[in-house]
Amino acid sequence: QKEVEQNSGPLSVPEGAIASLNCTYSDRGSQSFFWYRQYSGKSPELIMFIYSNGDKEDGRFTAQLNKASQYVSLLIRDSQPSDSATYLCAVNSAGGTSYGKLTFGQGTILTVHP
């Protein structure tokens, strides 16, 4: 089982809709969770991070974390064509020998069509 798993997609949504991206992780001790966006041919850039159970909102983006279910998601409201990209979920492993390891999922390709 992969440590961090995402549906690779592609996920296609119409402009103005809500895009829902999901990520599961295997390490129960994971403490920090990140969503990165990567445009084609570019480097990843941070969208949001979340540490505590519940929701965290930033503009059109909402990150949701459920540690009991080992599940983190990203909602994009009012999706725009400019949101079309690959979205990477990243999880910081627990301490000890894993201190400093940041594990990424394989990414979900999102396409927002006009």
Place this chain on the structure above:
Amino acid sequence: EAQVTQNPRYLITVTGKKLTVTCSQNMNHEYMSWYRQDPGLGLRQIYYSMNVEVTDKGDVPEGYKVSRKEKRNFPLILESPSPNQTSLYFCASSFPGLAGVDGELFFGEGSRLTVL
């Protein structure tokens, strides 16, 4: 301008010819890391460094070496490259936190390496 600089950006080489990909950051970050990105596999961590002279293996360290003699530089060395190391490589840096890496990673622009 705050940035992470990688060189070379593109390289085609042959099997067995040693090469070094340099990475330099100007943000005074303690944490630096190398990733490779392959289709369908996402970003996989090769090595990371929590500070000068402190390095550790990531998930796919085989065939790679790193060193951290200065805070700003974190070169990736391929002693004897093989075709399965053909990939897109990213260097990244950050301030470490209590949980290791709990801050934003700043990525370089990537180095596309082809080993024939």
